[in-house]
Amino acid sequence: MSTAIVSRRYATALLDVAEEGGFxxxxxxxxxxxxxxxxxxxxxxxMLKSPLLKGDLKARVFKEVFKGMLSEQTLRFIDLLCRKKRAALLAEVIEEYGALRDERNGIVNVDVHSAVELDDEQSKKLINELAAYTGKKVRANLSLDEQLLGGVTVKIGDTILDGSVKHQLEMLRDALRESA
Known part of the structure; x- marks a missing residue:
């Protein structure tokens, strides 16, 4: 079974228990x-990725490192991961947990690359338009991309919306070639 499937199953189980327990x-x-x-x-x-260390030892190390920092529920989950020999998947499980939580809360993560720094008004307008487009709350990661000639590119999951000048010029070039 692939690690992505296993990670998603553990993350789903943790999220379900956390929802039921209200924590x-x-x-x-x-x-x-x-x-x-x-x-x-x-x-x-x-240590987490080492196949030579037993799960019990990994769980003990975790309890010592995070003593007083984590809730009992989380420590029990980490203990379970270690005993089931899935400690190496911890980073993937954490990532999947965040993605599932966002999905259940109707939040979509969006990466926006722009040629110039967007001011607050432009950012809010873009986020509102993306929220209307996706029908979800948008958590935008705005960044500057000096490779762009102008415009923006937006990545929503596997979908890329390319509003860059470079893309527009490529589309114009293709249209002119077809008409010639």
């Missing part, structure tokens, strides 16, 4: 702490 915010904050800590520690990352 989604706690688990979300805990997973953010874990994700940041693991990303910043090569030793912890290597």
């Amino acid at each position: 989604i915010d706690t688990v979300t904050a805990d997973l953010e702490v874990i994700g940041d800590t693991v990303a910043g520690s090569r030793d912890l990352l290597n």
Whole structure:
């Protein structure tokens, strides 16, 4: 079974339990702490991925590292991952959990690349138009792309909306070639 499927199953189970128990915010904050800590520690990352270390040892290390920082529910989930020999998937499970939570809350993550810095009014207008387009709340990640001649490109999941000048010029070129 692929790691993406396994990660999604664990993330779904965690989100379901957190929703039923009413501690989604706690688990979300805990997973953010874990994700940041693991990303910043090569030793912890290597420990999670090591096939030589037993799950019980990984769970004990986790309890020691995060002592007093995480909720009991999150620690039990990490313990389960370790005992089921899925600790190496922790980063993927955290990512899937965030994506599932956003999906259930009707939030879509959008990457916007623009040729120039967008001011607040332009950003709000673009976000409102994207919300109308998707029918969901939009969490936009705005960035500057100096490769663009002008305009913006928007990535929503697997869909790319290309409003860049370069793309418009390519479409004009193709149209002129077809008519010639």
